Amino acid sequence: MIVDSWIESLRPAGSKRSGKRDLIVNVFLRQQGHLTADDLVELIGREDQRISRATIYRTLQWMVDAGIARKVDFGEGRFRFEHSYRHPRHFHLICKTCNRSFEFLSSDIETLIEEVAAARGFAQRQSVLQIHGECDACRTGRPPLADGGVTELLFARDALRIAIATERSGLDFYSRAAKLTKDARGRRVFEKLAEEEKEHLGTLEKRYRELLEQDPELESRPTFLFFKGAANGLFAAGAEQLSKGVNDREALMIGIKCERGSHRFFKRYGERFEDSEGKKIFLEFADEERVHLELLIREYRSLLERQQRSGKIERRTPRRPRVNA
Amino acid sequence: MIVDSWIESLRPAGSKRSGKRDLIVNVFLRQQGHLTADDLVELIGREDQRISRATIYRTLQWMVDAGIARKVDFGEGRFRFEHSYRHPRHFHLICKTCNRSFEFLSSDIETLIEEVAAARGFAQRQSVLQIHGECDACRTGRPPLADGGVTELLFARDALRIAIATERSGLDFYSRAAKLTKDARGRRVFEKLAEEEKEHLGTLEKRYRELLEQDPELESRPTFLFFKGAANGLFAAGAEQLSKGVNDREALMIGIKCERGSHRFFKRYGERFEDSEGKKIFLEFADEERVHLELLIREYRSLLERQQRSGKIERRTPRRPRVNA
DNA sequence: CTAGGTGCAAATAATTTGCAGAGGC
DNA sequence: GCCTCTGCAAATTATTTGCACCTAG
Numbered sequence: 001m002i003v004d005s006w007i008e009s010l011r012p013a014g015s016k017r018s019g020k021r022d023l024i025v026n027v028f029l030r031q032q033g034h035l036t037a038d039d040l041v042e043l044i045g046r047e048d049q050r051i052s053r054a055t056i057y058r059t060l061q062w063m064v065d066a067g068i069a070r071k072v073d074f075g076e077g078r079f080r081f082e083h084s085y086r087h088p089r090h091f092h093l094i095c096k097t098c099n100r101s102f103e104f105l106s107s108d109i110e111t112l113i114e115e116v117a118a119a120r121g122f123a124q125r126q127s128v129l130q131i132h133g134e135c136d137a138c139r140t141g142r143p144p145l146a147d148g149g150v151t152e153l154l155f156a157r158d159a160l161r162i163a164i165a166t167e168r169s170g171l172d173f174y175s176r177a178a179k180l181t182k183d184a185r186g187r188r189v190f191e192k193l194a195e196e197e198k199e200h201l202g203t204l205e206k207r208y209r210e211l212l213e214q215d216p217e218l219e220s221r222p223t224f225l226f227f228k229g230a231a232n233g234l235f236a237a238g239a240e241q242l243s244k245g246v247n248d249r250e251a252l253m254i255g256i257k258c259e260r261g262s263h264r265f266f267k268r269y270g271e272r273f274e275d276s277e278g279k280k281i282f283l284e285f286a287d288e289e290r291v292h293l294e295l296l297i298r299e300y301r302s303l304l305e306r307q308q309r310s311g312k313i314e315r316r317t318p319r320r321p322r323v324n325a
Numbered sequence: 326m327i328v329d330s331w332i333e334s335l336r337p338a339g340s341k342r343s344g345k346r347d348l349i350v351n352v353f354l355r356q357q358g359h360l361t362a363d364d365l366v367e368l369i370g371r372e373d374q375r376i377s378r379a380t381i382y383r384t385l386q387w388m389v390d391a392g393i394a395r396k397v398d399f400g401e402g403r404f405r406f407e408h409s410y411r412h413p414r415h416f417h418l419i420c421k422t423c424n425r426s427f428e429f430l431s432s433d434i435e436t437l438i439e440e441v442a443a444a445r446g447f448a449q450r451q452s453v454l455q456i457h458g459e460c461d462a463c464r465t466g467r468p469p470l471a472d473g474g475v476t477e478l479l480f481a482r483d484a485l486r487i488a489i490a491t492e493r494s495g496l497d498f499y500s501r502a503a504k505l506t507k508d509a510r511g512r513r514v515f516e517k518l519a520e521e522e523k524e525h526l527g528t529l530e531k532r533y534r535e536l537l538e539q540d541p542e543l544e545s546r547p548t549f550l551f552f553k554g555a556a557n558g559l560f561a562a563g564a565e566q567l568s569k570g571v572n573d574r575e576a577l578m579i580g581i582k583c584e585r586g587s588h589r590f591f592k593r594y595g596e597r598f599e600d601s602e603g604k605k606i607f608l609e610f611a612d613e614e615r616v617h618l619e620l621l622i623r624e625y626r627s628l629l630e631r632q633q634r635s636g637k638i639e640r641r642t643p644r645r646p647r648v649n650a
Numbered sequence: 651c652t653a654g655g656t657g658c659a660a661a662t663a664a665t666t667t668g669c670a671g672a673g674g675c
Numbered sequence: 676g677c678c679t680c681t682g683c684a685a686a687t688t689a690t691t692t693g694c695a696c697c698t699a700g
Binding site: 130 | 429548551553
């Protein structure tokens with residue numbers, strides 16, 4: 001089983017195997033949601049009466065140290081634990097009525113948090129965001145329809161939606177840019193990229209369909225990953241800029257900016273998964289976007305040099321874009 | 326003393342006066358930062374040995390119920406308390422090295438939180454956002470320069486900066502709109518509003534200078550209230566739109582949107598203060614912006630009717646703006 | 651006089667720890 | 676055999692409560 005090898009890889013050096021600990025870890029990983037130490041004591045008690053409370057506390061701490069579990073504090077005066085296997089870091093909505101908690105992620109909020117931390121000279125380690133209130137089910141008395149599900153799937157679903165929107169807007173952007181570009185070489189670059197985005201789009205849509213097969217209710221489950229900036233794809237703003245009329249160099253520069261954004265997005269969310277297929281997909285995309293980025297930058301420089309040689313522009317006007325920024 | 330009357334106003338019905346409680350409340354309000362119950366026990370112990378731990382816990386709870394104090398949980402396994410007198414709700418940066426905590430507010434993050442809650446059908450009561458990490462002073466070994474200060478002043482400083490930027494962009498917007506508008510009556514409205522924004526701007530700048538007199542180091546203290554959207558004033562985007570060429574009706578509509586935004590901003594942050602001069606200033610602005618808003622809406626309707634009567638436009642095209650939305 | 655308010659000590663509640671025995675490598 | 680894991684009971688920490696007494700209104 002994959003889980004076992006994952007745990008094996010995380011086991012701290014010098015620690016010994018133990019049947020009891022294995023049992024506790026397995027029972028813990030089988031659960032979903034946020035367990036209190038006591039919940040786990042109760043669950044373990046059903047399987048083996050002779051495991052003591054202290055061992056469970058110690059194992060919980062061991063799992064946190066090993067990165068298998070995360071300790072969360074909902075202000076109840078005791079801690080809860082959630083496992084991190086195929087379960088990215090996230091924020092919480094906490095219902096004060098039914099005491100359940102729901103998970104979400106917001107790329108936009110994370111970005112703002114980073115900005116605040118930077119502005120205050122703070123080296124952030126971890127952020128806690130909890131929205132306390134009352135959930136839909138409790139407020140309306142309706143059953144908690146399609147509640148949650150496996151976070152990994154939700155993450156993948158939303159990430160794929162964003163990726164699809166991104167590739168779609170990228171395709172649109174590159175097609176338009178190809179039409180607008182006068183320089184033949186630059187045009188060919190845009191055409192090539194449009195072609196690639198089209199291919200990626202197909203791959204992504206296929207993967208999205210595969211995902212839906214894993215959970216027929218997947219599409220009806222609530223949003224997990226919020227990312228306003230990418231609602232219409234990360235290239236959408238760029239495509240709009242194109243329609244205002246730009247020259248070849250400007251078009252390349254816009255493309256560079258867009259690719260940089262999507263490279264970052266894929267990298268960041270790829271790394272977010274502790275371990276999963278999602279990680280692979282995303283890091284693969286990140287790499288591909290990086291290749292595009294480099295291609296565009298090369299093309300930008302080439303165009304710039306050719307224009308300079310033919311005396312079309314003054315030397316010092318545009319800053320060369322850097323690969324890292 | 327103002328504090329006393331404030332507490333008096335919050336005192337729960339049926340509660341009796343007590344010298345001990347008064348002492349605890351006074352000592353608590355004199356402190357700044359986030360105290361643990363134990364910190365307070367220690368502080369009280371210096372003044373009166375005969376006040377018991379239980380009374381302090383009970384008084385702390387009483388203060389929370391009365392709205393004098395807020396109970397915060399930094400995940401340390403115990404609670405801390407902060408007073409709410411002239412101290413708006415806020416988020417925290419928590420240094421894991423020196424254990425101090427710093428406060429900030431982000432209008433942008435709050436907006437996003439509201440959006441997430443709404444998308445999930447969650448009735449939010451309160452949000453907790455904590456950025457855990459290491460503070461600048463601990464990381465660089467430098468002294469904690471100009472650390473914090475009175476939150477009320479910081480809030481007022483940042484809010485005034487935003488207000489000033491807003492009025493400046495508003496002045497810019499209305500001046501341009503007045504120049505662009507062909508309809509004489511509409512032009513007069515814009516001129517009047519430009520005039521008013523100019524006056525407000527003067528008032529605000531004067532208030533800002535007064536604030537600086539209260540704390541000479543105020544300008545060098547770190548940002549407390551983050552609000553990216555208002556960095557260049559809430560009318561900045563509108564002013565930019567104007568330069569793309571719009572007709573009279575569109576100009577009015579943009580103005581309405583801007584005024585609505587600034588009305589909301591002032592109302593929201595005015596209400597944020599538990600009690601203070603800031604509240605007064607902001608709610609006053611909110612009212613003034615509302616008057617502007619209504620004026621613009623009346624003007625929009627009037628223009629629309631006049632245009633309809635003269636057959637200039639088809640009847641059903643533009644939706645009438647609503648006062649609430 | 652009577653509903654709070656207060657002190658003291660005991661009770662809770664979650665979690666940790668000391669120590670002696672059990673068990674993996 | 677050594678070092679880690681485990682159980683048990685006692686300790687710790689933060690906070691709450693029962694109860695008798697005190698005091699303001």
